[in-house]
Amino acid sequence: MESQQGDRPELPRPTLWPVGFAVGVVCALVGFVVSWPAVAVGGAIMVVFGALWTRDVAGARRRAASAAAVPPTETAPPIPAHRGGAAMAPPAPGERFPRSKFLEGATLGIGAIIGGAVTVPAVGFMIVPPFLKQGKKEVDVGPISDYPEGEFVITTFLLDPKEGEVSRRTAYIRNNGFLRNLPSFTVISNRCAHLGCPVQPGGLIQDSKAKTEHTAHGEEVTLIPVLGVSSFTCPCHGGAYDPEGNHTAGPPVRGLDRYEFSIRRGRLYLGKTFSVKRVVGTGADAKIHRYNLRAPGEHVGDWESWLYPLYPPH
Amino acid sequence: MAASARRKQLQATVLYPLDWLEERSGLVGAVRYFLFRKVPGDTNWFHTLGSATLTAFLVQAITGVILAMYYKPDPNSAYESIQHISNDVWGGWLVRGMHRWGASVFIILMFFHMARVFLFGAYKYPRELNWIIGVLLLTLGMLEGFTGYLLPWDETAYWATVVGININGTAPFLGPWLSSILNGGASIGADTLSRFYSLHMLVLPGAIFGLIGLHLYLVIRLGVTSPPWSKEAAGADWLPEPEEPKPPRTGLVQPVPRGK
Numbered sequence: 001m002e003s004q005q006g007d008r009p010e011l012p013r014p015t016l017w018p019v020g021f022a023v024g025v026v027c028a029l030v031g032f033v034v035s036w037p038a039v040a041v042g043g044a045i046m047v048v049f050g051a052l053w054t055r056d057v058a059g060a061r062r063r064a065a066s067a068a069a070v071p072p073t074e075t076a077p078p079i080p081a082h083r084g085g086a087a088m089a090p091p092a093p094g095e096r097f098p099r100s101k102f103l104e105g106a107t108l109g110i111g112a113i114i115g116g117a118v119t120v121p122a123v124g125f126m127i128v129p130p131f132l133k134q135g136k137k138e139v140d141v142g143p144i145s146d147y148p149e150g151e152f153v154i155t156t157f158l159l160d161p162k163e164g165e166v167s168r169r170t171a172y173i174r175n176n177g178f179l180r181n182l183p184s185f186t187v188i189s190n191r192c193a194h195l196g197c198p199v200q201p202g203g204l205i206q207d208s209k210a211k212t213e214h215t216a217h218g219e220e221v222t223l224i225p226v227l228g229v230s231s232f233t234c235p236c237h238g239g240a241y242d243p244e245g246n247h248t249a250g251p252p253v254r255g256l257d258r259y260e261f262s263i264r265r266g267r268l269y270l271g272k273t274f275s276v277k278r279v280v281g282t283g284a285d286a287k288i289h290r291y292n293l294r295a296p297g298e299h300v301g302d303w304e305s306w307l308y309p310l311y312p313p314h
Numbered sequence: 315m316a317a318s319a320r321r322k323q324l325q326a327t328v329l330y331p332l333d334w335l336e337e338r339s340g341l342v343g344a345v346r347y348f349l350f351r352k353v354p355g356d357t358n359w360f361h362t363l364g365s366a367t368l369t370a371f372l373v374q375a376i377t378g379v380i381l382a383m384y385y386k387p388d389p390n391s392a393y394e395s396i397q398h399i400s401n402d403v404w405g406g407w408l409v410r411g412m413h414r415w416g417a418s419v420f421i422i423l424m425f426f427h428m429a430r431v432f433l434f435g436a437y438k439y440p441r442e443l444n445w446i447i448g449v450l451l452l453t454l455g456m457l458e459g460f461t462g463y464l465l466p467w468d469e470t471a472y473w474a475t476v477v478g479i480n481i482n483g484t485a486p487f488l489g490p491w492l493s494s495i496l497n498g499g500a501s502i503g504a505d506t507l508s509r510f511y512s513l514h515m516l517v518l519p520g521a522i523f524g525l526i527g528l529h530l531y532l533v534i535r536l537g538v539t540s541p542p543w544s545k546e547a548a549g550a551d552w553l554p555e556p557e558e559p560k561p562p563r564t565g566l567v568q569p570v571p572r573g574k
Contacts, residue, residue: 130494130505166389166504195480197473236477295493297484307486312494 015056020049131312138262138269141221142213144183147175147268150283152201152243154224157270161219171259171270172201172232174243176284184284188232188245189257189273196296197236199256203229232256244279244286253299255279258288277301347534354540360434361538363427368526370420374458375523377413378515385465387511389504392467417459424452436539444532447525454522461514467507475510476502 028042141155152174160167169189176184190198204227213221231248232241240249245256255278260271277289277300291300292311299305336342353361384403386395399406428448431437437445464475479502483493498505 127495130498130500160503163504164390166502195477197477236473295483295490296480298490308490309487310491312491 015053017049017053017056021046021053024049138271140215141171141173141268141270142211142223143266144175144263144268145266146211146213146223147173147185148225149175149177151175152203152226152229154201154205154222154226156222157215158219161217170198172226172229173268174229174283179284183263185261185268186244186283186286187259187261187270189259190232191257191296192234192236192239193247193252193254193256193275193296194234194237194239194250197234199232199234199239199241201226201229202231202233203227244282245276246278253297253304254294254301257293258290275300351534351537353538354544356540356544357538358541360430360541363423363430364533367420367423367427370416370423371455371522371526373412373416374420375519377409377416378519380409381413382515387465387508389467389507392465392507396466417462421455421459424455428452434539434541441532441536441539444529444536447529447532451522451525451529454518454525458514458518458522461510461518464507464510465514472502475506479506 024042024045024047026042027045028039031038031040031042137160139157139159141157147153152172154170155173156168156170158164158167159169172186172188172190174186174188176186178184192199206225206227210222210224213223215221229243231243232245233239234250234252238250239247239252241252241256242248245258247253247255255276257273257275259273262269262271273293275291275294277291279289280287289301294300294305294308294311298308332342381399384395384399384406386392396410399410401407431445431448460475460478463478464471479493479496482496483489485492494500496506496509497503498509
């Protein structure tokens with residue numbers, strides 16, 4: 001260790017004066033924002049500690065100069081700077097390095113903490129929001145007088161006007177007349193229960209009788225009547241359903257989803273969507289086997305629905 | 315001799331920048347080590363499939379970066395911006411065509427490369443890890459195809475992605491969560507497009523670049539395999555001989571170690 005003294009520049013001994021000087025700088029900077037007297041106090045602190053610091057450094061210089069006059073007794077060969085670790089003296093036998101172990105652990109540990117502090121919120125920002133968009137509002141789909149009794153109407157509407165055209169959805173809505181003095185509607189989602197393609201109604205689509213209604217906020221709702229719907233079929237993989245949305249052929253695993261509905265001031269509103277295993281009966285008398293909304297391709301009401309024990313909230 | 319001296323001087327002048335770089339970085343030596351390493355004498359055209367796949371990926375990366383300068387990942391303008399690239403921007407039809415057809419070339423070459431590695435037995439000890447990295451690269455390449463397919467935002471793209479995400483959603487247990495993360499919500503929407511765009515041009519290519527680096531590192535470290543019919547030893551010179559000679563394998567021509 002002694003032999004290397006000649007390579008090293010003489011450094012001033014550590015002092016606390018720079019800390020005081022820094023406090024003065026901080027005080028002055030805060031003073032610029034808060035008040036002028038604080039600047040003056042900061043300036044005074046800086047001057048005092050600056051003077052002490054300068055005196056210390058100057059003293060160290062003088063001592064170094066007098067020490068340099070005496071040549072070192074023994075000169076070690078210079079160790080090239082670029083050798084990195086080689087420039088360090090070999091440890092004396094039995095010597096241990098608890099400090100280097102500590103620094104190693106601290107570097108890894110602090111690195112892990114900083115990495116986690118950055119990564120966890122960023123990845124959370126990616127994963128959490130898709131599960132938080134809840135509480136869909138009701139959708140206005142026009143006056144009930146637009147819906148002729150016993151026939152389906154292709155209704156397209158914006159599910160979320162803020163999101164725009166990309167949220168346009170289609171429902172097949174049939175006015176079933178009255179059941180015990182209460183109006184009854186069948187509102188079938190066009191999302192195929194196989195993999196989500198749009199099912200098409202098998203009937204005479206009366207494009208010439210298409211109508212455009214507007215919601216209270218001015219969004220367009222398009223209504224196209226269809227005569228004599230006998231089925232719904234999917235163009236993607238050939239799933240087929242009867243007019244109640246019961247699965248009749250092809251790959252789907254359940255019936256078509258439906259919308260809840262309500263009527264206020266003569267207008268029809270669509271609410272939450274729910275999944276349907278099957279419908280017994282037709283029209284107003286239908287008995288619907290209803291389940292919580294599931295994504296296409298997922299079973300409801302049989303053992304295969306156990307494959308999805310934890311369902312994301314939506 | 316005068317001509318030779320001048321020639322030497324000229325050579326030194328020309329090579330000076332390379333020497334400068336080499337002295338400060340060792341990069342010239344590294345490139346030399348990478349390009350001029352030993353390979354078995356009977357390598358053949360099938361061994362170029364890996365480089366071909368890498369080239370196809372670089373074509374995708376370069377054309378993709380340039381397409382991103384014109385493409386707008388927003389549901390209201392994505393389709394129009396693609397029409398604009400194809401019909402209005404000078405050279406857009408070519409660059410988009412390269413990216414579009416190059417995508418299939420990349421996937422096909424990955425499979426050819428994989429078939430070569432499989433049929434030559436190049437996945438065996440000590441190269442198993444490189445096979446695993448290759449499988450990850452194949453998966454990421456397919457994900458690139460899946461996420462890139464949505465970006466034109468036309469009817470085919472939209473409904474194919476609806477079906478693709480819903481197929482993911484039918485996976486047991488975590489399927490519904492996975493499809494929600496892909497959708498960026500309960501169903502496909504405006505966030506889906508920007509999400510897929512980010513995956514397609516930032517997340518997946520970054521991962522692919524990193525894994526290609528590992529893949530090449532292992533190729534250089536372990537050497538190139540000779541074909542199964544080769545009489546030459548496979549692999550790098552320095553690999554240790556197994557401690558005990560293994561029993562001869564059936565179905566493979568036994569390589570004879572070099573120098574015997």
